[in-house]
Amino acid sequence: MKNEVLNTISKRRSHRKYKKTKLNEEQLQLIMNAAMESPSALNRQPWHFSVVQNEELLDRVHNAAKKVALTKEDRSPRYNDDNFQIFYYAPAVIFISTDDSRYAEIDAGIAAQTIALAAESLGLGSVILGLPREAFEGEEKEDLEKILSFPEGYQFTIAVAIGVPDDTKAPHPQKEGKITYM
Numbered sequence: 001m002k003n004e005v006l007n008t009i010s011k012r013r014s015h016r017k018y019k020k021t022k023l024n025e026e027q028l029q030l031i032m033n034a035a036m037e038s039p040s041a042l043n044r045q046p047w048h049f050s051v052v053q054n055e056e057l058l059d060r061v062h063n064a065a066k067k068v069a070l071t072k073e074d075r076s077p078r079y080n081d082d083n084f085q086i087f088y089y090a091p092a093v094i095f096i097s098t099d100d101s102r103y104a105e106i107d108a109g110i111a112a113q114t115i116a117l118a119a120e121s122l123g124l125g126s127v128i129l130g131l132p133r134e135a136f137e138g139e140e141k142e143d144l145e146k147i148l149s150f151p152e153g154y155q156f157t158i159a160v161a162i163g164v165p166d167d168t169k170a171p172h173p174q175k176e177g178k179i180t181y182m
Contacts, residue, residue, distance in 0.1 A: 008121050013171075015125035018090045018163035022053060027122055028092070031162070034118035035094070038111040041103035047111055047157075050095040050148040058093055061144060062086045064135035076131060086131045090161035095132070097145070097154040108157040115160045125165030132159045 023031075028051060035049055052058060062085050069075040078084045087093050094115055098104035116126040135144055136156040150156070 004121075008117055010171075012116060012120040013125065013165075013169040014127040015163075015165040015167055015169065016088045016127060017165065017167040018088060018125065018161070019166045020089075020091060021164045023092045023124070023162065027124065030122060031094075031115055031118045035111050035115050038107070038114040040107035040110070041101075044101055044103075044107070046099045046101045046104035047108055048097045048149070048151050048154055049111075050097065050150065051092065052095065052148070053092045055091075057147065058087050059085075060140075061132055061135045064138055064140040064144060065132055066134075068134040068138040069131075072134075078131075086129065087159075087161045088127060090127070090163040092162045093129075094160045094162065095148055095150075095156060096158050096160075097148070097150040098157045099151075099154055105157055112158045112160050115162070119160075119162045123164075124162055125167075126160050126162045129159040129161060132156060 032049060032051065036045075040046060065086055066079060069079050096108045096111055098108050112128045116128055119126040133156055135141075145155075
């Protein structure tokens with residue numbers, strides 16, 4: 001395929017193992033420029049991006065999420081693995097918080113995909129994450145929102161872990177019957 005965008009979409013995978021290599025300032029700036037160019041309903045841009053490369057802070061969010069998750073029967077089975085960390089030890093995580101406007105969650109999802117594709121285009125890997133949500137359901141919610149600089153009235157919506165992938169992954173199988181042409 002000769003189309004750069006379609007190639008990037010086709011190559012992108014959800015990586016769950018990363019090298020410890022930190023992202024450089026240029027990589028982060030390019031990714032965040034792409035994030036800010038994401039479309040949003042009525043161009044409201046109902047998001048705030050908190051870019052974290054601090055391992056201790058990421059561990060704190062992980063521990064807060066795990067504490068809440070372990071109280072739930074329907075928790076991810078990944079929590080049963082003592083080596084599991086919700087960010088897969090990625091060196092950078094972008095937390096997307098949003099206001100409570102009608103399409104904010106959809107707009108955040110669009111921004112998350114834009115971030116993931118931008119990272120892929122730079123030779124980086126990513127995984128889009130909902131599991132950190134549980135960190136913002138527990139007793140550390142307000143502290144974490146403050147530390148992550150969520151604007152007042154904004155709440156965690158989705159996160160994207162980014163780094164140099166240290167795994168390989170085949171394309172996921174595509175299920176039949178998911179497209180109807182009219």
